[in-house]
Amino acid sequence: MLRTKNLNACYGQFQALFGVDIEVAPGQTVALIGANGAGKSTLMRALAGAVGTTRAAIELDGEAAGGATERRQLARGVALVPEGRRLFPSLTVLENLQLAARNGSQGEWTVRRVLRELPAIEALQDRPATALSGGQQQLVALSRALVMNPAYLLFDEVSLGLSPAAVDEVYRLLAGARAEGLAVVLVEQNVRRALRESARFYCMQKGRIVLAGRSSEADYEQVTQAYFGA
Numbered sequence: 001m002l003r004t005k006n007l008n009a010c011y012g013q014f015q016a017l018f019g020v021d022i023e024v025a026p027g028q029t030v031a032l033i034g035a036n037g038a039g040k041s042t043l044m045r046a047l048a049g050a051v052g053t054t055r056a057a058i059e060l061d062g063e064a065a066g067g068a069t070e071r072r073q074l075a076r077g078v079a080l081v082p083e084g085r086r087l088f089p090s091l092t093v094l095e096n097l098q099l100a101a102r103n104g105s106q107g108e109w110t111v112r113r114v115l116r117e118l119p120a121i122e123a124l125q126d127r128p129a130t131a132l133s134g135g136q137q138q139l140v141a142l143s144r145a146l147v148m149n150p151a152y153l154l155f156d157e158v159s160l161g162l163s164p165a166a167v168d169e170v171y172r173l174l175a176g177a178r179a180e181g182l183a184v185v186l187v188e189q190n191v192r193r194a195l196r197e198s199a200r201f202y203c204m205q206k207g208r209i210v211l212a213g214r215s216s217e218a219d220y221e222q223v224t225q226a227y228f229g230a
């Protein structure tokens with residue numbers, strides 16, 4: 001179980017998160033919903049060790065795990081697919097995946113399996129990462145996270161830059177990984193899709209959780225009101 005407890009986060013003097021409490025269990029998907037600047041990416045980054053927090057603000061499988069480095073969080077099984085993707089531009093797609101596989105844990109998700117499950121990536125494997133469209137980079141970034149065999153996958157802006165068919169492909173892949181026990185925290189701008197793909201949701205506004213619940217019971221109007229801050 002990955003959980004935040006009264007998590008606050010700051011960029012210098014600016015406080016971006018206030019007392020955030022969320023949790024995600026193995027095999028579960030939760031969605032973070034909110035307008036630009038609500039704090040979704042900051043929360044993901046805090047979970048991944050890229051934004052500082054107190055040790056007690058994050059609990060991972062019962063242990064305090066806040067304020068660690070990204071490398072440490074990755075070793076604990078928490079992987080981030082960041083907005084902006086951050087692939088190694090001088091490496092090919094295949095090399096990006098192989099490097100990640102070496103840095104991650106052994107498990108079900110091998111480079112070979114990812115290439116088999118995402119034919120669109122297989123076709124691009126020898127291209128330099130710089131020669132990819134935004135959507136293609138997105139798929140490679142997801143593949144790279146999967147081959148590290150995380151227990152918790154944090155996926156920022158899932159459908160950004162993807163064609164509708166590619167979005168379906170990604171969610172199909174995530175559903176398969178979830179069935180194998182992967183926990184997923186996702187940010188998805190399409191509110192209906194976010195609710196459809198998740199078991200629980202958290203609506204954020206100005207750095208706070210303002211609404212949370214089971215996605216299957218969510219009142220769409222209430223969620224969109226929370227989204228727009230009405």
Ligand SMILES: Nc1ncnc2c1ncn2[C@@H]1O[C@H](COP(=O)(O)OP(=O)(O)OP(=O)(O)O)[C@@H](O)[C@H]1O
Pocket residue numbers: 011014016034035036037038039040041042043083
């Ligand atoms: N590196 C940074 N330095 C200073 N302030 C930042 C930084 N990154 C984000 N912020 C601020 O923190 C707040 C939360 O931003 P964050 O990116 O977490 O929001 P978000 O909900 O993910 O929105 P978006 O969809 O635009 O990424 C915003 O007010 C933003 O301007």
